Amino acid sequence: MQIEKQIIDEYNHQLAGKHQRNFEHLAADIADIDNVLKKLMAFNVAIPSWALGTGGTRFGRFSGGGEPRSLEEKIADVGVINALNRSSNSISLHIPWDIPDNAASIKSLASELGLHFDAVNSNTFQDQPDQKHSYKFGSLHHVDKEVRKQAIQHNIEVIKYGVQLNSKALSVWLADGSNFPGQLNFRGAFQNTLESLEEIYNELPDDWKIWIEYKPFEPNFYSTTIGDWGQSYLLSSKLGSKAATLVDLGHHLPNTNIEQIVSLLLMEGKLAGFHFNDSKYGDDDLTVGSISPYQLFLIFNELVEGMDARGMTHATDIGWMIDASHNVKDPIEDLLQSVQAIKIAYAQALIIDKQALVNAQQNNDVAIAQEILQQAYRTDVRPLVAEASKRSGGSIDPISLFRKINVREQLIKERGLKTVATGL
Numbered sequence: 302m303q304i305e306k307q308i309i310d311e312y313n314h315q316l317a318g319k320h321q322r323n324f325e326h327l328a329a330d331i332a333d334i335d336n337v338l339k340k341l342m343a344f345n346v347a348i349p350s351w352a353l354g355t356g357g358t359r360f361g362r363f364s365g366g367g368e369p370r371s372l373e374e375k376i377a378d379v380g381v382i383n384a385l386n387r388s389s390n391s392i393s394l395h396i397p398w399d400i401p402d403n404a405a406s407i408k409s410l411a412s413e414l415g416l417h418f419d420a421v422n423s424n425t426f427q428d429q430p431d432q433k434h435s436y437k438f439g440s441l442h443h444v445d446k447e448v449r450k451q452a453i454q455h456n457i458e459v460i461k462y463g464v465q466l467n468s469k470a471l472s473v474w475l476a477d478g479s480n481f482p483g484q485l486n487f488r489g490a491f492q493n494t495l496e497s498l499e500e501i502y503n504e505l506p507d508d509w510k511i512w513i514e515y516k517p518f519e520p521n522f523y524s525t526t527i528g529d530w531g532q533s534y535l536l537s538s539k540l541g542s543k544a545a546t547l548v549d550l551g552h553h554l555p556n557t558n559i560e561q562i563v564s565l566l567l568m569e570g571k572l573a574g575f576h577f578n579d580s581k582y583g584d585d586d587l588t589v590g591s592i593s594p595y596q597l598f599l600i601f602n603e604l605v606e607g608m609d610a611r612g613m614t615h616a617t618d619i620g621w622m623i624d625a626s627h628n629v630k631d632p633i634e635d636l637l638q639s640v641q642a643i644k645i646a647y648a649q650a651l652i653i654d655k656q657a658l659v660n661a662q663q664n665n666d667v668a669i670a671q672e673i674l675q676q677a678y679r680t681d682v683r684p685l686v687a688e689a690s691k692r693s694g695g696s697i698d699p700i701s702l703f704r705k706i707n708v709r710e711q712l713i714k715e716r717g718l719k720t721v722a723t724g725l
């Protein structure tokens with residue numbers, strides 16, 4: 302299904318009076334409002350193909366119906382999201398959950414909807430029915446060279462799929478680790494991982510990147526071979542300039558200062574980008590901004606400050622992706638909420654009085670530094686996000702429009718009630 306522009310415009314028209322009042326009230330206090338809107342309008346975050354169905358649990362999955370049954374239908378769903386918010390113009394594929402064998406037609410379908418392909422993700426954390434060697438004891442770090450070779454080959458295949466789709470990055474997340482002390486030689490595992498990644502790195506086209514994700518635990522509960530940003534940074538430094546560290550917000554132990562990690566990776570030119578989600582306990586993959594919106598804002602504060610200092614373009618120099626999925630909400634509504642939360646945090650970071658913050662820091666004026674940050678954080682910037690969306694041709698209120706025009710009901714009619722999308 303596709304959402305006609307006219308429907309979006311009509312609904313925007315209905316909301317226009319209240320929106321205009323709120324927007325003007327807010328805009329009057331923002332010095333560089335045009336610049337803020339321009340940046341918000343240019344901002345896009347990729348939708349993961351695996352989040353378009355209900356999932357996010359190793360226990361029961363309870364489909365809400367109308368889930369995409371094929372890659373084409375996943376692309377259609379991203380088209381719906383992007384039509385509503387104008388900030389989700391790409392999809393990130395996970396292979397072999399997605400098998401884009403018919404690259405030409407997949408690509409043309411995506412471009413008809415104004416979409417392109419973000420990073421491609423490899424999967425050596427599950428065994429596939431036809432594979433020769435098992436990943437039970439790891440993949441790129443495995444003690445057996447034959448297993449490593451198989452995993453390397455898979456990553457090279459994923460690059461090849463990505464090239465056909467015009468992706469520009471390979472995301473690698475390894476479940477490799479150990480469940481018990483003594484199971485692994487840490488240095489051996491790290492060296493094997495590095496050598497395997499070097500072989501993959503050598504296959505990257507000139508304009509490609511490899512993004513190395515880290516995670517402290519799960520599915521292994523004693524050690525993970527790429528367990529934290531230090532280990533990922535070490536690998537990406539040794540690999541070279543095409544390699545960088547991917548920060549999945551859920552991949553940290555509780556209370557980790559993620560914004561500080563972001564700041565330093567950015568300083569070193571080694572911040573690949575993000576998998577956005579939220580978490581209370583571990584890798585919960587909850588809707589972005591649902592648990593710790595202040596942390597998200599603090600991360601965006603570092604991003605805005607650090608990227609501006611390095612002359613980076615927010616829209617293109619970093620990989621922005623969502624990696625959230627769960628069991629109880631409509632996946633499209635959930636993704637719309639995640640994108641809104643990210644744009645809200647971004648807008649709040651954009652309106653921080655940066656010069657005043659620098660002054661407060663230079664004067665060790667701790668109270669005022671906090672006031673400055675919280676002044677921005679406590680500002681209701683939703684009218685800015687709504688205005689940016691409207692000016693880009695999207696909806697002032699994407700979720701309420703999604704409900705109002707009964708998108709899910711139509712998808713259920715088209716696809717049926719008992720559909721299960723591939724993914725976690």
Ligand code: LRH
Pocket residue numbers: 351422474514516549576584624725
């Ligand atoms: C691992 C992870 C990684 C995978 C995705 C499905 O927890 O975050 O990014 O590719 O989940």
Ligand code: MN
Pocket residue numbers: 474514549576624
């Ligand atoms: Mn992730």
Ligand code: MN
Pocket residue numbers: 549551552584624
């Ligand atoms: Mn994860």
